[in-house]
Amino acid sequence: AQSVTQLDSHVSVSEGTPVLLRCNYSSSYSPSLFWYVQHPNKGLQLLLKYTSAATLVKGINGFEAEFKKSETSFHLTKPSAHMSDAAEYFCVVSDKKDTGFQKLVFGTGTRLLVSP
């Protein structure tokens, strides 16, 4: 069964410094991977997704993630944090083997705190 581990429950950065949110996955098959962001009292918004094309995936708001099969990782990065990036981030894996039904497995989330 597929699973996702987000290695940090909280990450604190200063505005203008780089962001790194770590995610490791486990999947029996070639996975699809996603990062979603959730701002306070809001729904989830897709940041980016990996579906076996380029291993470096660029998303919205300057975020990107690199799929590393050998390390089973899909870490999320951003060169320079902005105050508006403060939110909860979820790493999600989907089993591409499924014939139609997309089962998403969510990590427990990483809360990003950005200080001035």
Added chain:
Amino acid sequence: NAGVTQTPKFRVLKTGQSMTLLCAQDMNHEYMYWYRQDPGMGLRLIHYSVGEGTTAKGEVPDGYNVSRLKKQNFLLGLESAAPSQTSVYFCASRKWEGLIQETQYFGPGTRLLVL
């Protein structure tokens, strides 16, 4: 184009009461999902639907029922609410593209407190 909407936004129930959460999407998506979000646990799938008139159980279906009478609506029912069902409920939808993993679009959530 409103995307995915959920009604109500917030509700307080007493133990044993019943209620229905409504999810509506205007993107003509085939698939719809209900999740619950609890602190430190990410989102867990309650029920899902692959099309009008079909529903299936997810990871945590006990205590919930669903119906998909119209393609654009997916209802989540609690017949007899329990404090353990205090949570934030999210609806999501996506279009069917075979084995391509299309994005799920999420609603803004419903906060439910069961006393």
